[in-house]
Amino acid sequence: MEYLILGIGDVFGGTTLLWVAVGVTLGYVLGAIPGLGKAIGVAVSIPLTFYLEPVSALGLLIGIAKGSAAGSAVSAILLNTPGEPSSAPTAFDGYPLARQGKAQKALKMGLFASVIGDFVSTIILILLAAPLARYALLIGPVELCAILVFSLVFIGGLSGNSLTKGLIAACFGIFFATVGLETETFVPRLTFGYLELEDGISLVPMAIGMLAVAEMIVQAGNLDTLDRETAELRDSSDPRDRRVTREEWRRCAPVIARGTFIGAAIGILPGLGASVGSFLSYGETRRVSATPEKYGTGMIEGVAAAESADNAVVPSSLIPLFALGIPGSVIAAILIAAFILHGLTPGPLMFQQQPRMVAGLYVSMLCASAILLVIGLLGQRLFSQIVHVPLRLVIPGVLLFCCVGSYMETGSIFSIFIMLGFALIGFVARKLDFSFVTFLIGFVIGPKLELSFRQSLQLLKHDASNLLGHPIALVFLFAALVFVVMSGRSSVTRRVQMPPTTQEH
Numbered sequence: 001m002e003y004l005i006l007g008i009g010d011v012f013g014g015t016t017l018l019w020v021a022v023g024v025t026l027g028y029v030l031g032a033i034p035g036l037g038k039a040i041g042v043a044v045s046i047p048l049t050f051y052l053e054p055v056s057a058l059g060l061l062i063g064i065a066k067g068s069a070a071g072s073a074v075s076a077i078l079l080n081t082p083g084e085p086s087s088a089p090t091a092f093d094g095y096p097l098a099r100q101g102k103a104q105k106a107l108k109m110g111l112f113a114s115v116i117g118d119f120v121s122t123i124i125l126i127l128l129a130a131p132l133a134r135y136a137l138l139i140g141p142v143e144l145c146a147i148l149v150f151s152l153v154f155i156g157g158l159s160g161n162s163l164t165k166g167l168i169a170a171c172f173g174i175f176f177a178t179v180g181l182e183t184e185t186f187v188p189r190l191t192f193g194y195l196e197l198e199d200g201i202s203l204v205p206m207a208i209g210m211l212a213v214a215e216m217i218v219q220a221g222n223l224d225t226l227d228r229e230t231a232e233l234r235d236s237s238d239p240r241d242r243r244v245t246r247e248e249w250r251r252c253a254p255v256i257a258r259g260t261f262i263g264a265a266i267g268i269l270p271g272l273g274a275s276v277g278s279f280l281s282y283g284e285t286r287r288v289s290a291t292p293e294k295y296g297t298g299m300i301e302g303v304a305a306a307e308s309a310d311n312a313v314v315p316s317s318l319i320p321l322f323a324l325g326i327p328g329s330v331i332a333a334i335l336i337a338a339f340i341l342h343g344l345t346p347g348p349l350m351f352q353q354q355p356r357m358v359a360g361l362y363v364s365m366l367c368a369s370a371i372l373l374v375i376g377l378l379g380q381r382l383f384s385q386i387v388h389v390p391l392r393l394v395i396p397g398v399l400l401f402c403c404v405g406s407y408m409e410t411g412s413i414f415s416i417f418i419m420l421g422f423a424l425i426g427f428v429a430r431k432l433d434f435s436f437v438t439f440l441i442g443f444v445i446g447p448k449l450e451l452s453f454r455q456s457l458q459l460l461k462h463d464a465s466n467l468l469g470h471p472i473a474l475v476f477l478f479a480a481l482v483f484v485v486m487s488g489r490s491s492v493t494r495r496v497q498m499p500p501t502t503q504e505h
Contacts, residue, residue: 010055010360011367019056020364023063024371028379030064031071031084041068042331046338054342054357059364061338065331066368069274069311070114070376077106077303079398080215084207086274086310088440089282093295093302100298104380109244109252109300110307111376117260117308119369121315124264126362129323139472141455146473148449150480151276152442163484166438169429173442174449176201183451196414200447205406207440209419213402214426216395244300252304255285259305263312268320274313275441281309315365321346322358 011017023045030041041064049057072087077094090110097106139147152170153163179190180200191197244252259281266277285305286295295302314331321332339346344354406419429439460466467474 004359004363006356006359008359008363010356011059011363014053014056016053016056016059016360016364017367019052020059020063020368021371021375023060024067024368025375027064027067027069028071028074028372028375029067031068032074041065042334042338046334046341049338049342054344055360055364057342058335058338058344058361059368061335062361062365063368063371065314065335066118066311066365066372067375069118069314070111070307070372073110073114073303073307073310074107074380077110078103080219084274086278086313087306088275089278089306090303090310092282092306093297093299096296096298097300097303102298105244105248106300106303107380108377109248110303111373111380112244113252113256113259113304113307114311115369115373115376116256117263117310117312118315118372119366120260121264121267121312122362122365122369125315125319125322125365129319140459140470141452142459142467142470143472143476145449145452145456146470146476146480148445148452150476150483151280151445152438152449153480153483162433165434169434169439170442173439174446176206177443177446178450183447184454194414196412201418201443202415205415205419206422206443208402208406209422210426210429210440213399213419213423214430216398216402217423217427218430220395248300252301255301255304256308258284259308260312263309264316266309267313267316267318274310274317276445277313278306278310279441281305322350 011020026045027041042061045061045064049060052060068084069086072084073090073094076087076091077098080091080095094106094110097103153167177200179197181187181198182189188198262281262284263274263277266274266280282295282302282305285301286292289295289299289301317332318335321335336346344350344357350358402419403416406415407413425439428434467477
């Protein structure tokens, strides 16, 4: 408590609070632009913190990460082009709400869910960092491999209408993740002589191509219809369509609580990331709903589920970083350099060696949650006007930002070709009803799945019976098997219950 009081004085007594506000604002804007997410924002901003005080510098960087996680929902809701892959579930129901004239309602619910998820997850970080990190020590390669397999199966079954198509898409994602140098022998795989592919396919151009560019191609094909809808689009005259009503709060409160818990749990487990958290939360919310068929048509609970989990992952992913020095996410890995640069080595000893700095950092993170609410409320009215711009003007601007975002990831024009290639794949996947979301998840966790599988084979000595010594892995593998069986039965049941005319069609 003594160090916490000193940390409060450090934050409010200097310029730290100002830099945190700058970071949140910058992150919110970057998040709203497709392709310019928190990883790029934090990485580019690290050199700018050289001359700042340690708490101010780290507060600025974490503020960018928090603001970007919330800001990415803006483009997902208004343009159906998520700022980051983890905001893709937000677009499933947020975009239909915007087309119904309820953009401000969707933006507000997304913001409130983001702030609540972020704030509660930060409290979890502060209170439970060390105890929960002890459990993270139990997650070895065998357990991590089982968790990743379960995540792929679960997401593959919930992100589309067919578990088979979802798993096929996930396998293709894993396949593209193998491009580059092999993890053990460093032999190039599937590079076809291109040096740019030896480091693998970059996630940002791929995600931008499959999500944003493919969506722009689809919308360009229906331009006349969409322009007519945009001309007729107006904010609803009903004040209840511009705010979150008490009834909607009643329905969304348990959804936000569940999403925050899922996001915090996913963040604590190293290697899963915000995309897994947001998709799991959205899928679970749809599964327990009494009307799952309505999801994707404008259910505000879908926005709340995705955003609460997405933003809860950011603070909780710092738990293994703070307590063990192990990055639990991409953003945590980038922050290691900033921490060391400012004299704070992540790990158990930092609580003993720099307790005042840690306390100041905790206070900065709590303040960032409050600032995020203010920045979001002030900026939403401006951002919500985007829906009134004709799509024939929006599409060129979005494509420009997509090209800029892809180029900035690697500084090479080759990234734009990657983006265009996967835009074609995304377009075909949409037409054939394959889950491009599961494809992206498979690609993101593909390297971790391959590495953990290779390590598991060595640890188990190529003998499956040795799995009996890894009960956590057995639980997740059994859960994956049960989910496959249940999904298969429900699919057969739906097919049997369909009318004969529908089956013939």
